[in-house]
Amino acid sequence: MTEPGALSPRHTGRSPRAAKARTSGKHADEPTAESAARAVRRRPKNRRAQIAAESAAAFGAHGYHGVSMDDIARRLDISSTALYRHFPSKYALFRAELLRLSGLALRAVELPEDAASRSPRQRLDHVLGAIVAATIANRPTAALARWERRYLEPDDHQEFSDQFAAAIASLRARIGEVRPELDGHDRAARAVSIFAVISSIGDHHATVPAKTLAVLLRSTSWALVDADLTDRHATATAHRSPGRPRPFKHELVLHRAVELFHERGYPNVSVEDIAAAAELSSASAVYRYHRSKSDLLVAAFRRAADRVSAAIRPATAAADTPAAALGTLIELYVSGSFAERALTFVYYAEFRHVEQTDQVTLRHLQQLIVTEWARLVVGARPELSMGEARTLVHAAFSLVVDLGRTFGDDGICPQDTVIQLLETIILGRPLSR
Numbered sequence: 001m002t003e004p005g006a007l008s009p010r011h012t013g014r015s016p017r018a019a020k021a022r023t024s025g026k027h028a029d030e031p032t033a034e035s036a037a038r039a040v041r042r043r044p045k046n047r048r049a050q051i052a053a054e055s056a057a058a059f060g061a062h063g064y065h066g067v068s069m070d071d072i073a074r075r076l077d078i079s080s081t082a083l084y085r086h087f088p089s090k091y092a093l094f095r096a097e098l099l100r101l102s103g104l105a106l107r108a109v110e111l112p113e114d115a116a117s118r119s120p121r122q123r124l125d126h127v128l129g130a131i132v133a134a135t136i137a138n139r140p141t142a143a144l145a146r147w148e149r150r151y152l153e154p155d156d157h158q159e160f161s162d163q164f165a166a167a168i169a170s171l172r173a174r175i176g177e178v179r180p181e182l183d184g185h186d187r188a189a190r191a192v193s194i195f196a197v198i199s200s201i202g203d204h205h206a207t208v209p210a211k212t213l214a215v216l217l218r219s220t221s222w223a224l225v226d227a228d229l230t231d232r233h234a235t236a237t238a239h240r241s242p243g244r245p246r247p248f249k250h251e252l253v254l255h256r257a258v259e260l261f262h263e264r265g266y267p268n269v270s271v272e273d274i275a276a277a278a279e280l281s282s283a284s285a286v287y288r289y290h291r292s293k294s295d296l297l298v299a300a301f302r303r304a305a306d307r308v309s310a311a312i313r314p315a316t317a318a319a320d321t322p323a324a325a326l327g328t329l330i331e332l333y334v335s336g337s338f339a340e341r342a343l344t345f346v347y348y349a350e351f352r353h354v355e356q357t358d359q360v361t362l363r364h365l366q367q368l369i370v371t372e373w374a375r376l377v378v379g380a381r382p383e384l385s386m387g388e389a390r391t392l393v394h395a396a397f398s399l400v401v402d403l404g405r406t407f408g409d410d411g412i413c414p415q416d417t418v419i420q421l422l423e424t425i426i427l428g429r430p431l432s433r
Contacts, residue, residue, distance in 0.1 A: 048086045051076060052100075055093040060141035060202075063352045064094050064151045065267040094148075095156050101138065101145045102163035105195070108134045109170040120177035124225065125218075127174050128194070132217045135198045136210055142202025146402070147349040150265060168192060175225055185412045186229065189403070193421050194221045196402035197395040203348065204370075206390040216388050220395070220425055227424040229417055250289035253278045254303075257296040262342035266297060266350040297350060298358045304347040305365045307336050312372050322379030327431045329373065330396070330422045337400040338415050345401050370394065377426055396422045 054075045058067045069090050073083045087093050108130040115123050135142055145164075152160055172191040176182065182190075198217050208216065256277035260269045271283040271293055280286060290296045311332045319325035337344040354362065374389035381389070400418060407413045413421075420430040 051083065051086050052093065052096055055087075055090075056097045056100075056141045056144075059094060059097060059144055059148070064090075064144075064148050065265075066352055091153075095152065097141060098144060098149055098152060098160055099156070099163075101141065102160045102167075104134045104138065105131070105145075105167040106163045106170075109167045109174075120174070124174040124178050125222075127171060128218050128221045129214075131171075131195070131198055132214050132221070135201060135217075136214060139201050142199045144202075146199060146202065146398075164195075168195060171195070178225060189407070189413045189417060189421070190224050192403060192406050193224050193399060193425075196399045197221065197224070197425060200395040200398045201391065203398055204390070204394045206387050206394060208385070208387040208391055212385075212388065213391065216391060220392065223424050223428050224421065227420070227430055229420045229430060231416075249278070253280070253286060253289050254296060254299055257290075257293075258300050258340075258342050258346055261297065261300075261346045261350055266293075266346075266353045269293070294353070294355055294358075297346075297354055298362070300343055301347055301351070301354065301362050302365075304340075304343050305362065305369065308333060309365065309369050309372075312369070316376070322376040323427055323431065326373070326376050326380060326426055327423065329376075330426065331419055333397070334400060334415055334419050334422065337404070338418075341404050345405065348398060348401055370397075373426075380427055392426050396425045399425065 055072045058072055058075060069080055069083055073080045109127050111123055149160055168191045171194065172187045175187045175190055197220055257274045260273055260277055271286050275283045275286050290299065311329055315328040316325045319328060370390050370393050373393045374386055377389035377392060378384055378386060399422060403413045403418055423430045
């Protein structure tokens with residue numbers, strides 16, 4: 001805290017400077033230019049908490065690799081030396097924020113002391129409300145837990161994962177009290193879906209008042225709990241046919257690059273790594289097909305966006321109602337995401353590494369897609385605003401990634417189940433077929 005012109009506690013009378021100021025017609029306590037220049041900056045008592053908050057905001061905006069200690073020091077208007085006195089490294093700040101988030105999730109599922117006297121639905125509603133409130137309060141950094149946690153070191157990643165697993169297990173137990181007829185896999189899929197839907201608000205900037213957002217997330221969570229998911233077996237997991245022709249070289253390079261970005265994270269992949277994965281003779285050979293590593297990322301994002309946008313017009317033209325059109329779009333989105341899991345994940349996790357000019361173009365394309373879907377949502381559910389509809393569309397898109405990352409191909413969440421979960425989020429219930 002800066003206090004211009006503050007007197008030293010050793011002074012018991014007026015200083016010569018004060019006397020001079022008085023004789024020149026100025027008030028003794030009025031700061032002069034000289035005294036302002038000598039202002040003493042007092043260290044806040046909560047400096048460590050202030051540093052943690054600013055670093056969390058920086059990580060939330062730019063990701064782990066997009067922030068340096070100097071960046072954080074500048075945000076706080078302190079020296080790097082002062083910053084290092086509180087935290088030894090950028091990683092220490094990152095670790096602290098990620099473990100804080102997983103700790104919040106664990107505390108949110110705790111029941112109050114009087115929980116035993118409440119009904120199962122009341123207990124679950126309390127937990128859902130706590131998760132929603134904690135996520136909205138931490139919206140700027142909610143995406144860190146989803147996309148940046150892979151940069152944690154093994155022991156820290158394990159601690160983080162254990163805390164979230166415990167939170168999901170607790171939520172699964174509450175769901176089981178309300179829906180005892182569901183098997184363990186079904187409860188787990190719904191618990192993961194609820195956390196994914198609520199935390200998806202960190203992925204976008206759709207504007208909805210906080211109270212309205214809380215109601216929307218809570219009601220959507222309840223829809224996921226109450227939905228009757230049928231075992232339709234209508235969609236089989238897409239696999240590449242063994243007899244499929246080998247892709248053209250530029251396609252192979254892009255495919256291998258996306259796989260590496262998914263496995264290691266974009267900053268940890270070099271052009272040499274891509275060349276080796278694509279069986280090229282040297283890194284320079286990559287540049288025959290793509291101008292740069294960033295260009296590969298942009299090409300991947302355009303592919304993901306084109307896959308979704310190309311389906312909108314034909315689906316809308318062929319459907320009798322907005323709900324039917326959304327049903328078709330959801331099926332296509334889920335099947336495409338299953339066919340290219342790595343691409344779907346990279347689209348969410350690595351966007352901030354795209355060049356700024358390309359980000360503008362890609363964001364515009366994404367906004368157009370979300371808006372088209374949201375218009376259909378409002379057509380099917382006129383009680384929702386466009387902001388609420390956009391929020392649900394974003395939640396549905398990112399849910400596919402979370403379910404795939406959590407369950408993989410182990411059969412707990414097959415395509416048909418994922419389709420019904422997305423229908424429940426967007427339309428409030430699974431579509432009948």
